[in-house]
Amino acid sequence: MITTYLFYFLSFLAIMFALMVVLSKNPVHSVLYLVLTFFTIAGHYVLLNAQFLAVVHVIVYAGAIMVLFLFVIMLMNLNKETEPHKSPWLKFSAAIASGLMLIVLVGSLKGAETIIATNPFNANIGLIENLGQCLFNDFLLPFEVSSILLLVAMVGAVMLGKKSIK
Amino acid sequence: MALETYIIYKLILVVLVFAITMVIAMYSTYAERKVAGFLQDRLGPNRAGPFGILQPVADAVKLFMKEETIPSVSNKTLFIIGPALSLLTACMTGVVIPWGTSLSFFGENFSLQIADVNIGILYLFGVVSIGVYGIMIGGWASNNKYSLLGAIRASSQMISYEVAMGLSIIALIMTTGTLSVGEIAAQQHGWHWNILIQPLGALIFIVCAFAETNRAPFDLPECEQELVGGYHTEYSSMKMGFYLFAEYINMFISATVISTFYFGGYNMPFIGRFVHDPNWLALCGVAFLFAKIFFGIFFFMWVRWTLPRFRYDQLMNLGWKVLIPLSILNIVLTGAWMMRHEILNVFIK
Numbered sequence: 441m442i443t444t445y446l447f448y449f450l451s452f453l454a455i456m457f458a459l460m461v462v463l464s465k466n467p468v469h470s471v472l473y474l475v476l477t478f479f480t481i482a483g484h485y486v487l488l489n490a491q492f493l494a495v496v497h498v499i500v501y502a503g504a505i506m507v508l509f510l511f512v513i514m515l516m517n518l519n520k521e522t523e524p525h526k527s528p529w530l531k532f533s534a535a536i537a538s539g540l541m542l543i544v545l546v547g548s549l550k551g552a553e554t555i556i557a558t559n560p561f562n563a564n565i566g567l568i569e570n571l572g573q574c575l576f577n578d579f580l581l582p583f584e585v586s587s588i589l590l591l592v593a594m595v596g597a598v599m600l601g602k603k604s605i606k
Numbered sequence: 607m608a609l610e611t612y613i614i615y616k617l618i619l620v621v622l623v624f625a626i627t628m629v630i631a632m633y634s635t636y637a638e639r640k641v642a643g644f645l646q647d648r649l650g651p652n653r654a655g656p657f658g659i660l661q662p663v664a665d666a667v668k669l670f671m672k673e674e675t676i677p678s679v680s681n682k683t684l685f686i687i688g689p690a691l692s693l694l695t696a697c698m699t700g701v702v703i704p705w706g707t708s709l710s711f712f713g714e715n716f717s718l719q720i721a722d723v724n725i726g727i728l729y730l731f732g733v734v735s736i737g738v739y740g741i742m743i744g745g746w747a748s749n750n751k752y753s754l755l756g757a758i759r760a761s762s763q764m765i766s767y768e769v770a771m772g773l774s775i776i777a778l779i780m781t782t783g784t785l786s787v788g789e790i791a792a793q794q795h796g797w798h799w800n801i802l803i804q805p806l807g808a809l810i811f812i813v814c815a816f817a818e819t820n821r822a823p824f825d826l827p828e829c830e831q832e833l834v835g836g837y838h839t840e841y842s843s844m845k846m847g848f849y850l851f852a853e854y855i856n857m858f859i860s861a862t863v864i865s866t867f868y869f870g871g872y873n874m875p876f877i878g879r880f881v882h883d884p885n886w887l888a889l890c891g892v893a894f895l896f897a898k899i900f901f902g903i904f905f906f907m908w909v910r911w912t913l914p915r916f917r918y919d920q921l922m923n924l925g926w927k928v929l930i931p932l933s934i935l936n937i938v939l940t941g942a943w944m945m946r947h948e949i950l951n952v953f954i955k
Binding site for chain 2: 466468472475491492495496498499502503504507508510511514515567568
């Protein structure tokens with residue numbers, strides 16, 4: 441019962457903070473609201489018994505990536521004068537495109553109700569032992585491939601960041 | 607255990623840990639000046655009360671009485687949130703620390719750890735990584751170039767050293783095989799201290815802890831000669847006090863984490879021979895943990911008043927080009943040592 445209330449409370453907060461990310465005028469405020477959104481999503485992970493995922497989500501997104509975002513935005517010191525003004529045609533086409541997107545989403549979610557989960561819900565699946573077993577036994581190849589992808593991205597960033605390439 | 611007793615016991619433990627943290631942080635400011643005085647052949651504070659032991663109280667009164675200024679060009683909400691967030695994240699870490707084994711009264715067992723979560727190390731790490739926000743928000747909201755520079759220095763330093771810290775913890779997790787802080791402390795009974803198993807990892811962790819707490823020789827964020835006061839230049843009164851207090855709490859927590867991870871936590875060899883009653887044994891464990899913590903805090907101060915400050919490029923070179931490769935080497939060596947039988951088998955065949 442309490443988890444249901446918590447779910448609604450967290451969902452309300454998540455949607456509210458996500459809206460504030462878009463609606464707030466100050467980019468620094470937007471970043472801070474995004475951090476709060478990540479916290480509420482981490483709360484959802486805890487409700488699903490995935491504590492490991494929740495903590496890693498906070499460490500990686502709120503603790504590392506958003507700090508870098510905040511860094512860049514603070515240094516750029518954006519304000520109203522430097523904000524580019526979009527033409528009304530662009531806003532009009534954006535409204536139409538997002539409206540179409542909404543219809544597609546509604547259409548695809550309409551049939552989603554009949555899907556039944558193949559595996560019964562396991563309360564311990566989010567614990568780190570089970571996650572490790574799952575990653576290193578069942579999904580070893582995708583795991584290693586994605587780590588190579590990250591390595592390639594890192595090497596690429598270092599290459600681009602270098603001043604001169606001999 | 608009945609639910610009411612459980613809640614009351616946990617509440618008492620939380621309040622106790624919070625109070626102890628506050629008192630130790632308060633007296634760390636006094637100890638810092640006494641240690642500085644000792645190392646520089648001075649007396650240190652000796653006016654307020656006998657041996658100056660009321661000095662922290664006098665400081666607190668002074669900070670409360672000072673005029674509180676909020677710069678008119680600053681972002682007021684964030685300006686207030688900054689120091690509050692710093693203090694909050696500093697206080698949050700004490701939850702997963704095992705302060706002792708457990709006491710038993712009236713047939714009930716009371717663990718001296720507030721929450722033994724199975725991902726305790728990651729929780730600690732998450733709170734540390736959130737700690738940057740207090741400084742960044744405060745520095746930016748002040749709308750002052752020196753504050754912003756201090757905040758950027760602080761956060762880039764903390765991000766850089768978090769990487770090496772995380773990698774040194776991974777080697778520790780490999781040898782202990784658990785993410786629970788309580789289990790790590792329990793494993794180190796007798797002489798099985800982790801520093802003997804992970805000497806390099808412990809060294810890296812301690813260096814990174816100095817950088818994470820923004821203390822000398824890594825106190826670049828607030829170096830007075832270059833930045834006036836760093837990220838808290840515009841702060842006055844108790845908001846300034848919050849930032850300074852958060853630094854001392856972080857120092858206390860760092861000393862606690864170092865003692866728990868690498869120096870045996872509440873364990874002390876040979877104590878089982880002299881004390882047999884489990885309750886007294888648990889209390890002795892608490893006393894030993896605090897003795898280790900106090901030595902850790904003294905070590906922090908000793909280093910501060912002995913070593914000069916790094917230059918900024920030296921700091922970044924040390925973090926990225928020395929500590930991170932060393933901690934990766936540590937992981938590889940640990941892994942090779944753990945798999946030594948398998949590796950030897952391959953060579954023999």
